[in-house]
Amino acid sequence: MTTPVIAGRTGRRVWRTLWPPLLLAVALIAGWQLVGQFAIRDAQVLPTPWQVVSAGWQVRGDLWHNALPTLEETAAGFGLSFVLSWLIATAMDFSDAARRAVYPLLVASQTIPVVAIAPLFVVIFGFHLLPKVLLVALATFFPLTASLAEGFATADGDAMRLLRSMGASRWQSFAKVRVPGALPFFFTGLRVSITYAIGGAVFAEYAGAEDGLGIYMQQMQSVFRRDLVFATILVIALVSVLLFASTYLLERLVTPWRRFETRRGSAQDRT
Amino acid sequence: MNGGERAGDGQHRLEVRGLTHEFARADQAPLRVLEGLDFAVRPGEFTAIIGPSGSGKSTLFNLVAGLDRPTSGVIYVDGRAVTGHSEQVAYMPQKDLLFPWRTIEDNAALGLEVQGTAKRAARAAVRPLFPEFGLDGFERSYPAQLSGGMRQRAALLRTVAMQRSVLLLDEPFGALDSLTRTQMQLWLAQMWQRHSWTVLLVTHDIREAVFLADSVHVLTSRPGRLAARVVVDLPRPRTTQTFLQPEFARLEQQVLSALGTTSDVP
Numbered sequence: 001m002t003t004p005v006i007a008g009r010t011g012r013r014v015w016r017t018l019w020p021p022l023l024l025a026v027a028l029i030a031g032w033q034l035v036g037q038f039a040i041r042d043a044q045v046l047p048t049p050w051q052v053v054s055a056g057w058q059v060r061g062d063l064w065h066n067a068l069p070t071l072e073e074t075a076a077g078f079g080l081s082f083v084l085s086w087l088i089a090t091a092m093d094f095s096d097a098a099r100r101a102v103y104p105l106l107v108a109s110q111t112i113p114v115v116a117i118a119p120l121f122v123v124i125f126g127f128h129l130l131p132k133v134l135l136v137a138l139a140t141f142f143p144l145t146a147s148l149a150e151g152f153a154t155a156d157g158d159a160m161r162l163l164r165s166m167g168a169s170r171w172q173s174f175a176k177v178r179v180p181g182a183l184p185f186f187f188t189g190l191r192v193s194i195t196y197a198i199g200g201a202v203f204a205e206y207a208g209a210e211d212g213l214g215i216y217m218q219q220m221q222s223v224f225r226r227d228l229v230f231a232t233i234l235v236i237a238l239v240s241v242l243l244f245a246s247t248y249l250l251e252r253l254v255t256p257w258r259r260f261e262t263r264r265g266s267a268q269d270r271t
Numbered sequence: 272m273n274g275g276e277r278a279g280d281g282q283h284r285l286e287v288r289g290l291t292h293e294f295a296r297a298d299q300a301p302l303r304v305l306e307g308l309d310f311a312v313r314p315g316e317f318t319a320i321i322g323p324s325g326s327g328k329s330t331l332f333n334l335v336a337g338l339d340r341p342t343s344g345v346i347y348v349d350g351r352a353v354t355g356h357s358e359q360v361a362y363m364p365q366k367d368l369l370f371p372w373r374t375i376e377d378n379a380a381l382g383l384e385v386q387g388t389a390k391r392a393a394r395a396a397v398r399p400l401f402p403e404f405g406l407d408g409f410e411r412s413y414p415a416q417l418s419g420g421m422r423q424r425a426a427l428l429r430t431v432a433m434q435r436s437v438l439l440l441d442e443p444f445g446a447l448d449s450l451t452r453t454q455m456q457l458w459l460a461q462m463w464q465r466h467s468w469t470v471l472l473v474t475h476d477i478r479e480a481v482f483l484a485d486s487v488h489v490l491t492s493r494p495g496r497l498a499a500r501v502v503v504d505l506p507r508p509r510t511t512q513t514f515l516q517p518e519f520a521r522l523e524q525q526v527l528s529a530l531g532t533t534s535d536v537p
């Protein structure tokens with residue numbers, strides 16, 4: 001198993017994963033173009049994809065300048081969410097009381113509609129970075145925490161006994177078995193929550209901001225530049241897809257053993 | 272000789288005295304799984320425990336490994352009573368329990384790491400064992416890349432690497448196909464011959480017990496009591512030829528009848 005063989009195989013696999021959605025996307029965009037160009041014929045109602053892309057390209061500077069703060073909010077909020085999820089899930093794993101105390105509140109936090117709470121956050125925390133970071137964190141940390149906590153809890157009971165027979169402390173068992181065992185779960189949670197992240201930031205900006213894709217989109221809406229509204233959505237979608245795809249890359253780097261397991265299931269599931 | 276921190280008779284590496292264990296049950300009398308178990312293992316002796324399902328074999332192992340406390344009775348390892356987790360016993364469970372995220376050498380080094388050896392030093396300590404365990408060249412492989420037999424050898428390597436006085440092997444080859452299992456038994460007999468480990472083996476497999484052990488303790492079904500002790504005086508080293516000796520068949524028969532069944536063999 002030389003590297004080129006693996007690389008070739010990976011390339012083929014990536015291609016196999018990518019071509020169906022690409023084909024579908026091309027078909028949808030073509031359909032949209034046709035409907036816009038020949039049926040509706042009014043850019044105020046539905047701009048064609050071509051109009052969207054060319055209008056977006058003309059204001060690429062504006063889009064870029066507004067994308068930066070949104071990305072910054074997303075990154076900071078997601079970072080906060082990441083740290084919180086590890087802290088809370090770890091506490092829940094070590095203490096049953098903590099689990100019972102925190103879990104219902106976690107679930108409750110998920111029922112808060114971001115749309116409703118965003119203006120409130122702006123009133124409380126001001127127009128700048130903080131309310132956006134908090135909203136992104138609020139939107140993303142539940143899937144992260146829940147998947148981590150679940151991952152910790154699935155540690156094999158026999159594995160824990162083995163560690164105990166070796167003389168391992170609770171903390172050693174946690175670090176050596178529960179954490180690596182939870183990583184696949186964590187990445188599932190990461191993929192769910194990362195798709196919420198940018199949406200959370202855009203919503204937060206809707207409620208009040210100086211710049212950002214959310215506020216830019218709102219401004220374009222109010223001046224009836226529907227083509228630029230769509231262009232902004234396109235940018236948001238592209239960034240989301242990129243972030244989503246990057247989780248696979250990260251997963252591969254952090255859990256290199258998993259590519260050997262695709263056929264046979266994980267070591268412990270087999271018996 | 273019971274009671275007191277240091278006890279035991281001084282000749283045995285492992286002593287089990289008057290061991291009884293019960294599990295509490297809701298709204299019922301406690302479930303007694305082991306009753307008055309009494310046996311001892313000399314240094315370098317290979318002892319097998321065999322019994323029907325539910326005879327408390329795994330419970331016995333958990334007790335010897337110090338994972339559970341017995342309801343009554345005492346276990347001595349090297350003359351010291353086992354209380355709490357034992358630093359003297361290395362435990363190899365039924366499943367290989369190799370961690371998929373660790374390479375084979377890191378899996379093998381886990382016991383040493385847990386005991387406080389630095390990762391590098393632990394790796395260096397286990398590496399020389401690889402050729403003997405037929406794992407040369409697989410140090411950096413992941414468990415998913417190994418065959419069942421290799422994984423089981425890796426699990427044994429991890430157990431041996433802890434350098435503890437007693438090895439507890441809990442049906443180590445139970446999950447393997449019959450051919451691989453026979454190969455592993457031949458290999459383990461060889462390894463034992465070379466290293467004179469003190470081994471306590473739990474198995475369902477009469478052939479395996481007779482082939483490997485110096486003595487076979489037969490347990491009754493629940494609650495597990497000692498039904499018989501069969502001394503296996505087949506010559507060493509044991510090889511494929513051992514299986515063909517009339518004496519081997521006679522001993523198998525003896526264990527089988529001690530199990531008290533001829534039709535419903537575990």
